[in-house]
Amino acid sequence: MKKILLLSSILICGFYFAQQVHVKYLRVLSSFTTTHEDLYIKNNQVLSIQDSIIINNKLTDSWTLGVNLDNGKKPAKQYFVSDLDKNNEAERNFFFTSNVDSREFFIYDKVPQPKWNIEEKETKTIAGYKCQKATTMFRGSKVTAYFTKDLPYSAGPFKFYGLSGLILDIRVDNKDYDIWKAESVDVNDKSTIAFKPQFLKKEKISLKDYVAVKEAHMNKIFAKLSDALPKNYKARVTTNQRFSVEQKYEWEEKLSE
Amino acid sequence: MIKTVESTETATVQKTVVYQECGVVVTYWSGGQIVGQETITSDQPDLQSCQNFQTGVKVALWAAGFWLS
Numbered sequence: 001m002k003k004i005l006l007l008s009s010i011l012i013c014g015f016y017f018a019q020q021v022h023v024k025y026l027r028v029l030s031s032f033t034t035t036h037e038d039l040y041i042k043n044n045q046v047l048s049i050q051d052s053i054i055i056n057n058k059l060t061d062s063w064t065l066g067v068n069l070d071n072g073k074k075p076a077k078q079y080f081v082s083d084l085d086k087n088n089e090a091e092r093n094f095f096f097t098s099n100v101d102s103r104e105f106f107i108y109d110k111v112p113q114p115k116w117n118i119e120e121k122e123t124k125t126i127a128g129y130k131c132q133k134a135t136t137m138f139r140g141s142k143v144t145a146y147f148t149k150d151l152p153y154s155a156g157p158f159k160f161y162g163l164s165g166l167i168l169d170i171r172v173d174n175k176d177y178d179i180w181k182a183e184s185v186d187v188n189d190k191s192t193i194a195f196k197p198q199f200l201k202k203e204k205i206s207l208k209d210y211v212a213v214k215e216a217h218m219n220k221i222f223a224k225l226s227d228a229l230p231k232n233y234k235a236r237v238t239t240n241q242r243f244s245v246e247q248k249y250e251w252e253e254k255l256s257e
Numbered sequence: 258m259i260k261t262v263e264s265t266e267t268a269t270v271q272k273t274v275v276y277q278e279c280g281v282v283v284t285y286w287s288g289g290q291i292v293g294q295e296t297i298t299s300d301q302p303d304l305q306s307c308q309n310f311q312t313g314v315k316v317a318l319w320a321a322g323f324w325l326s
Contacts (some may be wrong), residue, residue, distance in 0.1 A: 029288075029289040029290045030286075030289065030290060030291050032284075033289035033290070034289075052288075054288065054289030055322065064281075064284050065281060065282070065283045065284070065314065065315060065318065065325060066284050066286060066325065066326040067284065067286065067318060067323045067324065067326065068286050068287075068324045068325075068326040069286060069287040069292065069324075070286070071287055071290065072324065073326050075287070076288070076290035077290060078278065078288075085266060099287075099288075107267055118308070158314075176273045209284055214292075218292060218293045220283070220290045221285065221293065222293065222295055223260060224322075225295065225297075225307050225317060225318060225323070225325075226317070226322045227321070228317035228320045228321040229297070229313070229317045230313055230317070233299045233310060233313060234299060234300070235297050235298065235299045235300070235314075236297070236298045236312075237294065237295055237296070237297050237298075238295070238296045239294070239295050239296075240293070240294045240295075241292065241293040241294070243290065243291040243292070243293075243294070244290065
């Protein structure tokens with residue numbers, strides 16, 4: 001009996017790890033914009049691609065002024081590359097692409113495994129899969145995820161991982177954006193995917209340096225507007241440039257300790 | 258004979274101008290995501306002045322070469 005169970009487990013695992021899985025997520029970028037993110041998994045390799053097509057759902061409030069820093073250029077696709085690690089990993093290496101102004105980056109990020117709190121009784125069916133609820137703190141944001149043990153991959157969209165099944169829905173608490181929701185799951189995907197894309201023209205950079213470049217660029221933009229404001233306004237300016245799920249990084253937590 | 262006494266009183270009325278905080282939020286977008294936000298406030302005496310201030314911020318953005326969406 002034990003042998004049969006063992007054989008069945010090996011066959012099931014073999015089936016899942018030999019197949020290419022594709023999950024299409026609806027990604028809510030902001031209160032007004034959405035896109036899609038496609039996650040592919042095969043032979044322990046994970047690739048997630050955020051689409052370049054942005055859908056504007058409605059206009060911003062009339063009291064806000066929107067400034068498009070893309071200057072009419074189409075945004076680039078964003079790639080997140082990682083590997084599944086069967087061992088109990090404390091952190092996972094991610095490589096992702098991003099742009100700051102006209103500079104293109106390929107960024108190395110070591111993401112600590114989130115400490116998940118699983119709520120066994122809280123379940124939901126997403127894209128036909130029974131999912132369990134889990135919560136954690138991810139880089140300064142409280143997030144709630146639903147994952148399915150039917151797809152036994154410790155992965156998810158963006159840089160999320162660390163659960164005993166694939167994350168099919170994850171969102172930042174009390175926000176109407178920073179949401180990833182699976183729309184479809186294909187466990188026998190036939191598309192040809194380069195799991196280790198080469199970004200030879202992009203600048204290789206660590207996450208810490210990338211954050212510094214990005215924030216220095218935004219500070220220049222803020223200064224440009226401040227300089228252009230008429231001085232007789234005696235205007236007071238407050239700025240904020242952290243709107244994503246990543247509110248606080250590991251090196252910042254160490255500094256505040 | 259009737260004696261008339263004329264008295265003149267001068268009242269000085271000081272007009273108090275109440276300034277109220279007037280503001281505008283500038284949201285910077287890239288790739289469909291908000292990458293930065295500035296709240297610019299200034300004390301203005303009335304709605305017209307507030308609207309002029311808000312238009313002034315818009316003009317400053319154009320002058321700085323930004324692409325308003």
